[in-house]
Amino acid sequence: MIPQQRFRQALGNFCTGVTVVTAMRDEEPVGFACQSFAALSLDPPLVLFCPGKNSRTWPHIEAYGHFCVNVLSHSQQDVSAVFGKAGADKFSCVPWAPAPSGAPILAGALTWLDCAVQDVHEAGDHFIVTGLVTTLGDQRDDRPLLFHRGAYTVTEPAEPTPGILDNLITWSRHDDWI
Numbered sequence: 483m484i485p486q487q488r489f490r491q492a493l494g495n496f497c498t499g500v501t502v503v504t505a506m507r508d509e510e511p512v513g514f515a516c517q518s519f520a521a522l523s524l525d526p527p528l529v530l531f532c533p534g535k536n537s538r539t540w541p542h543i544e545a546y547g548h549f550c551v552n553v554l555s556h557s558q559q560d561v562s563a564v565f566g567k568a569g570a571d572k573f574s575c576v577p578w579a580p581a582p583s584g585a586p587i588l589a590g591a592l593t594w595l596d597c598a599v600q601d602v603h604e605a606g607d608h609f610i611v612t613g614l615v616t617t618l619g620d621q622r623d624d625r626p627l628l629f630h631r632g633a634y635t636v637t638e639p640a641e642p643t644p645g646i647l648d649n650l651i652t653w654s655r656h657d658d659w660i
Contacts, residue, residue, distance in 0.1 A: 497630040502552040502565045503531055504578075504586040507542040511573045511586045514539045515566035517629055518608070519551060527615040529595060532608045538568065540609065547599050549613060550585035553592040554627040556636040561588065562627060582617045592626055594619035 504513035518532035533540035578586040581596040597613030
């Protein structure tokens with residue numbers, strides 16, 4: 483058996499982006515900070531995220547049937563911290579507007595994806611939620627908020643390295659690389 487703390491430390495070496503997944507509960511906005519977000523498919527356009535089974539927000543998102551993924555910028559550490567904690571009115575600290583589904587789009591996000599819940603699968607102590615992307619937001623020219631080894635981090639833009647990273651970033655067969 484792998485100790486949870488060792489597993490968490492090992493996974494901390496994988497740098498992730500930080501998102502806030504939002505929806506509506508009756509007339510009230512709900513949301514939580516989420517690192518376990520990924521692109522899943524280009525055709526159809528699918529994404530996934532993984533809420534914990536003990537999440538108080540996930541049942542509201544599931545009942546609503548739609549969610550908005552807000553990709554945070556490096557200047558939104560405070561937003562991530564608020565949405566990463568239970569309690570308090572998370573939406574009192576950040577302006578928001580409704581996406582086409584009604585789910586909140588957070589001001590200052592790099593971009594957003596409005597989605598319809600497609601499938602939910604149990605996986606250990608989490609759920610794997612797939613969502614069909616129905617609308618994409620505009621993209622801001624800014625750096626993303628990243629999480630690595632238990633802390634926020636940012637990267638500096640890198641100069642392209644012709645030939646060396648072709649198979650990772652500018653894959654010659656675009657349909658093989660998301």
